Each structure stands twice: as structure tokens, then as C-alpha cells.
Amino acid sequence: MKPAILLALSLGAISATSAARADILITPSFIINIEEECAVEYRVCGKVSYTGTSKKTGQAIVLRGKTVEGKCDENSFCEFEGYIFRNGTTVYRVSSEGKLTVSQGAKTLVEEKGVWQ
Structure with a gap:
């Protein structure tokens, strides 16, 4: 689970009825804003947006994903691994550890480790 979500849950800062949660991942080349549009009590969210902005060009791409x-363990607790987004044949994966991987088929186009803000 992302550090921001863990902190917010431990402080009670996010209510179960909140409409959206957002986190920012900073990699060497990109600033990525991830926004979940599901309430906290849902472990699986199919309404996630990705806005990735290139630090070099300033160009951004907006994608929808999940x-x-x-x-999952015996108590039905499933480990959060991250997010996946698709743009045609290009797949964007953002891991809970802050790794961005962009690929087309078996070819990796981008692989960068970042820090969650």
C-alpha cells in the first residue's frame, strides 16, 4: 500500500465516503499524478487516472486504468501491487514501490524508479 494511504488511514484523515485519493510519483524523467476515484473501503478500484508529465518537454498524457x-492471504487480504494503464498497445505500470514501467509487447520503453510524494 502506498505510504500516503497508510498514513491517512492511520490518522483517520480519509473517510470511507471520500470520492478520490491522489498521489504523486516523481521519477528522474516524469511527474506522475495518480488519482483513485473509489472510496477507501474498496481495495480494488477500476476508476484510476494517470497524468504523466515529462520533465524534459512539459508534455502530458492522461490515461484511465485500475x-x-x-x-491474497487466508483472511482475503490482498497485497496492493500498483496500477495499470493502457494507451493502445502501450502499457503503463506503476508499482506500489514507485517503479514506472512503460512497454509495448515485450519491448520496455521506459523503466524508472521514483519516489512517492
Whole structure:
């Protein structure tokens, strides 16, 4: 789970009825804003937006995607892995650890580690 969500949950800052949550990932080449449009009580969210802005050119791309979960334990708690977004044949993955991977088929176009803000 992203550090901002953990902090907000521990402080009670986000209510179960909140409409959106946002986090920013800073990589060497991009500023990525991720916004989930699902209430906190939903572990899986199919309404996630990605706005990626190039630090070099200032150009931005806006995509829609969803959360990705990994293995679940016996209590049905599933590990949050990150997000996935698609733009035609290009796939954008943002991991919970802050890794951005952009690929087309088997070809990796971008792979950068960032820091969540």
C-alpha cells in the first residue's frame, strides 16, 4: 500500500465516503499524478487516472486504468501491487514501490524508479 494511504488511514484523515485519493510519483524523467476515484473501503478500484508529465518537454498524457492486487492471504487480504494503464498497445505500470514501467509487447520503453510524494 502506498505510504500516503497508510498514513491517512492511520490518522483517520480519509473517510470511507471520500470520492478520490491522489498521489504523486516523481521519477528522474516524469511527474506522475495518480488519482483513485473509489472510496477507501474498496481495495480494488477500476476508476484510476494517470497524468504523466515529462520533465524534459512539459508534455502530458492522461490515461484511465485500475489498481492491481497480488496474492491474497487466508483472511482475503490482498497485497496492493500498483496500477495499470493502457494507451493502445502501450502499457503503463506503476508499482506500489514507485517503479514506472512503460512497454509495448515485450519491448520496455521506459523503466524508472521514483519516489512517492
